[in-house]
Structure formats: C-alpha cells, structure tokens
Amino acid sequence: MHKTNNPAPAASNADLVHDLNGRFGRPGVAHFDIGPGGLTCLHLTPPTASLRMLLHGAHVLQYQPAGHQPVLFVSHSSPYEPGKPVRGGVPICLPWFGGEHTDPQAPMHGLVRTRAWEVAAVEPLDAHTVAATFVLTADEQGRRFYPHDYEARFTVRVGPMLHMALRMRNTGRTPLRFSEALHTYLRVGDIHRATLRGLEGTEYLDKTLDFARCTQDQQPVTFTGETDRVYLHTRATCVVDDPALGRRIVIDKTGSDATVVWNPWQQRAAAMADLDDEDHEDGWRTMLCVETANAAEHAITLPPGAEHEMTATLRVEPLG
Ligand code: TA6
Numbered sequence: 001m002h003k004t005n006n007p008a009p010a011a012s013n014a015d016l017v018h019d020l021n022g023r024f025g026r027p028g029v030a031h032f033d034i035g036p037g038g039l040t041c042l043h044l045t046p047p048t049a050s051l052r053m054l055l056h057g058a059h060v061l062q063y064q065p066a067g068h069q070p071v072l073f074v075s076h077s078s079p080y081e082p083g084k085p086v087r088g089g090v091p092i093c094l095p096w097f098g099g100e101h102t103d104p105q106a107p108m109h110g111l112v113r114t115r116a117w118e119v120a121a122v123e124p125l126d127a128h129t130v131a132a133t134f135v136l137t138a139d140e141q142g143r144r145f146y147p148h149d150y151e152a153r154f155t156v157r158v159g160p161m162l163h164m165a166l167r168m169r170n171t172g173r174t175p176l177r178f179s180e181a182l183h184t185y186l187r188v189g190d191i192h193r194a195t196l197r198g199l200e201g202t203e204y205l206d207k208t209l210d211f212a213r214c215t216q217d218q219q220p221v222t223f224t225g226e227t228d229r230v231y232l233h234t235r236a237t238c239v240v241d242d243p244a245l246g247r248r249i250v251i252d253k254t255g256s257d258a259t260v261v262w263n264p265w266q267q268r269a270a271a272m273a274d275l276d277d278e279d280h281e282d283g284w285r286t287m288l289c290v291e292t293a294n295a296a297e298h299a300i301t302l303p304p305g306a307e308h309e310m311t312a313t314l315r316v317e318p319l320g
Contacts, residue, residue: 016040024122029130035061037080042119044158048128051158053089056082057113058134058154060090063162068316069245071162073187073287075275085113087274088185088287092154092166095146095178097260097295103145109183111142112152120153129159137171148172161315168300169307176302181260181293182312184251188288189244191263196221196290198238199259204229205296223288226265230296234259238290241319248317251290255310257298260291 013034020032020040028045035041035054041061044051049065064070074088085091093109107114117134124130133155138148149172157163170176188194197220205211207228216231220241238259240249253259269275269284276283292312294300300308 013038013040020119024119024132026122026124026130029124030122030132035080039080040116042122042132044122044130044132044156046124046128046130046159048160049158049162051156051162053132053156054080054086055116055119055134056080057086057115058092058117058136059086059113060156060162060164061086062089063158063314065160065162065316068247070187071249071314071316073185073277073283075283076278076280077274077276079274082116083114085109087272090164090185091183092152093179093181093183093291093293094152094166094168095148095150095176095180097179097181097293100179100295100299101145106145109181111146112136115139115142117154125157125159129157131155131157148174148176150176150178161313163311163313165309165311167307167309168302170302170304173304175304177299178302179293179295179299180310181258181291181295182310183260183289183291184312184314186240186249186288186290187245188240188242188286189246190242191223191285191288193243194223194288195241196238196261196288197241198236199231199234199261202231202234202236204231204261221261223263223265226268227261227263229261230293231259231261232296232298233257240288240290243319246319248319250315250317251292252313253292253311255308256292256294256312258293258295260289260293260295262289262291263287 040055052061078087091113117136120133120135122132151169153167155165238251
C-alpha cells in the first residue's frame with residue numbers, strides 16, 4: 001500500500017462526534033456530543049436512568065436512575081483536559097492503583113484515566129437497559145512506565161442499576177502484573193452523617209497511619225476525619241447509608257478482593273484546587289469514595305493470553 005508522508009489531518013472533535021453518532025448513535029438512547037472542556041461525551045438515556053461519560057479515561061461522570069438524585073459526586077472545579085484526571089465520577093485506576101509503582105515519577109493511579117479510549121460498542125440490551133464498551137491498548141508513551149502489551153475493556157450497563165465491568169487481557173508474551181480500582185466518588189448529603197456497612201471486622205491498610213495494618217471493629221465505618229483505607233480480603237457488598245439524602249447506595253462487586261474508602265476531609269481538601277461542590281463549597285462534605293479494587297497484596301499477575309474481569313454494580317434504595 002502506498003504510504004503518504006502527510007498523515008491525514010486529525011479529525012476535529014465535531015468530525016469525531018459526527019462519526020461516532022453515525023456508527024453508534026441510537027435515537028433517544030445513545031448519542032455523543034462535545035462535553036466539558038471540549039471532550040467527547042457519551043449520553044446513555046434508557047427510560048430508567050441517564051449516564052454521561054467521556055472517551056477521556058472512559059470516565060463515567062454521572063449516573064442518575066429515574067426518580068432519584070444523581071448518584072455520583074463530580075467536583076465543579078474539576079479539570080477537563082487531555083493529560084489530566086477528572087475529579088469525581090468513576091476514575092479508572094490501571095495498570096496500578098495509587099502510588100503502586102517503583103518510579104516516583106509514575107503518575108498516581110496508573111495511565112488509563114488520562115488517555116482517550118475507543119468506543120467498541122453501544123447496544124440496547126432490553127427496553128430498560130443500554131450498554132457501552134470502550135477499549136484501550138498499550139501505547140509507546142505508556143511503555144516508559146509499563147513496558148507491557150495489554151488490552152483493557154470497560155463496559156457500562158445503564159438501567160435501574162449501574163453495572164461497570166473492567167476487563168484486563170494480557171496480549172503480550174510475558175506475565176502481566178497490575179493493580180486496579182474503579183475509584184467511585186459517591187454523592188452523599190453530609191459525610192458527617194453517612195455510614196458504611198459491609199466491612200465490619202475487616203483488615204485494612206490505613207494510609208493516614210503510613211499504611212499501618214488495622215482491623216475494622218464490628219461497627220459500620222463512620223466519618224469524623226481524613227479517611228484513607230485499603231480494606232483487604234473482602235468481597236463484601238458495601239452499603240452507604242445517607243440519612244441527609246434519605247437513601248442508601250448499595251455496591252455489589254465481583255472479581256475484587258479489596259475495597260478502598262476515602263474522604264480527604266477538610267485540611268487535605270483545602271490543599272486540593274479541584275475539589276468543590278456545586279456551591280463552590282467544600283466538596284469533601286458531600287463525597288465519599290468507595291472503590292472496587294485489587295490493590296496492595298491483591299495485585300494480579302496474568303499469564304500471556306489470560307484475562308481478568310472486575311465488576312461493580314451500584315443501586316439506590318430509599319432509606320426507611
Ligand atoms: O483512593 C484513595 C486515594 O489513593 C487517596 O490516597 C487520594 O490520593 C485519592 O486516591 C485521590 O487521588 P488523585 O490522584 O485522584 O488525586
């Protein structure tokens with residue numbers, strides 16, 4: 001085939017949106033537009049819920065089941081630009097969680113949350129649910145920190161519940177070691193009154209105590225200060241009771257042995273330029289991260305050709 005020295009001009013965002021709507025748009029159920037910061041945004045709107053997500057990081061921005069308030073927290077001062085992670089929604093942490101990399105220059109939470117993913121499929125599953133799948137493979141830029149071949153696939157299934165599935169496949173010839181998280185920012189009415197059930201008696205690493213090993217007592221987790229914990233050996237369903245909004249959020253998971261719980265609280269949040277709420281007030285008061293993960297000692301090693309899937313399913317129930 002004749003190779004040209006003049007690569008095709010990069011498609012404009014408008015061209016990309018037009019192409020994506022032509023290939024994957026479904027009237028009334030799925031459409032793409034130019035979202036915040038000029039980033040390409042997918043809207044999934046089955047009759048039972050709505051979801052917005054960016055190709056940037058395959059980042060779920062918001063999920064709102066019919067009859068309920070938005071489920072996710074998204075900071076009103078989040079950046080929306082290539083190379084920067086969005087603050088809020090569901091950042092995908094892969095191929096490492098947090099600072100789990102030997103190179104201090106390596107970006108926090110891996111590579112994929114600041115990369116543009118490709119749309120692989122958008123399909124109604126039934127009258128109530130629509131699914132979308134995004135794909136990302138290794139690129140030269142990332143090889144500096146992670147010299148491996150892999151394919152990551154992220155599928156969202158939007159309906160009365162939000163089902164998210166992150167699948168990692170080793171497409172290389174050597175074992176692939178990775179850690180991961182769906183870094184879900186839940187929206188709560190008041191963190192002071194929220195509680196988290198499901199982790200009673202569970203061992204955790206407390207980042208605020210230099211990752212000291214601790215054990216959760218037989219009570220729900222309550223929040224009175226900076227909380228940053230990697231709960232270990234747990235496949236438990238977590239339940240966030242939110243009396244301020246009169247609801248509970250249930251998070252079921254599969255393929256995950258760790259659950260990360262985080263709220264920066266006032267002092268650490270004050271040092272974060274991108275964390276505030278719709279009133280440009282203290283975003284930390286109305287957010288709680290409950291992250292479905294495989295981190296710390298639960299990092300995964302895949303032989304060539306093997307794959308692993310981790311899922312999280314969120315649903316909202318009235319508190320009563
Ligand atoms: O998941 C909790 C955590 O690792 C915290 O330690 C804090 O760093 C948070 O993630 C946010 O990280 P980010 O890089 O998104 O600012």
